[in-house]
Amino acid sequence: MKSNDVILQTVTNIVLFIILMFSVFIFFNGHHEPGGGFIGGLMTSSALVLLLLAYDLETVKRVLPVDFKHVTAAGLLVAVGTGMGSFFFDAPFLSQTYGYRHFPVLGELELATALIFDIGVYLVVVGITLTIIQTIGEDR
Numbered sequence: 001m002k003s004n005d006v007i008l009q010t011v012t013n014i015v016l017f018i019i020l021m022f023s024v025f026i027f028f029n030g031h032h033e034p035g036g037g038f039i040g041g042l043m044t045s046s047a048l049v050l051l052l053l054a055y056d057l058e059t060v061k062r063v064l065p066v067d068f069k070h071v072t073a074a075g076l077l078v079a080v081g082t083g084m085g086s087f088f089f090d091a092p093f094l095s096q097t098y099g100y101r102h103f104p105v106l107g108e109l110e111l112a113t114a115l116i117f118d119i120g121v122y123l124v125v126v127g128i129t130l131t132i133i134q135t136i137g138e139d140r
Contacts, residue, residue, distance in 0.1 A: 005054065012054035019047035030118060031110070037118035041125025048126075049133055057137050068130040075123025082117040 023043035030036025052060050083094045098112035 009054045012050055016047050016051060019043060019050070023047065027118065027122060028115075031112055031114060037121030038125055040118075041122040042129070044122070044126050045129035045133075048130055052133065052137065057134065068127040068134065070127075071123050072127030072131065075120045075125075075127055077120070078123065079117055079120030082113065082120060085113075 020043075023040045026035040026043060027037060027040030028035075030040070048060075048064070086093055086095045094117070096112060096114045096117075098110055098114075100108055101111055102108050
């Protein structure tokens with residue numbers, strides 16, 4: 001079913017970018033303040049659900065040809081791999097470390113292994129949420 005909601009589609013195109021940028025901010029802000037992979041993943045999922053509401057499912061699948069079950073599996077591999085990586089350094093499961101590196105344009109930045117775990121959580125949340133939403137949307 002093709003919808004003809006020009007106002008909703010126009011607003012969605014603008015708001016989608018804002019939600020995704022705020023999602024990235026919340027994701028990277030999660031080490032020191034509230035946020036992280038779970039909240040960032042939920043915000044990204046909400047942006048994509050808004051896209052599904054404004055356009056039909058076939059249009060969104062044509063624009064985003066992603067199987068979100070694979071996204072979930074990749075996220076689980078990253079999250080579990082981060083925990084298993086601590087065994088190589090004789091550290092407890094899911095222990096983290098961090099360090100500071102200097103980058104030419106950005107300057108001094110903190111790099112933490114918790115960010116890799118958050119990427120895994122982010123991918124799992126986006127994958128599961130959108131798999132559920134698409135499954136419900138396809139059900140007739």
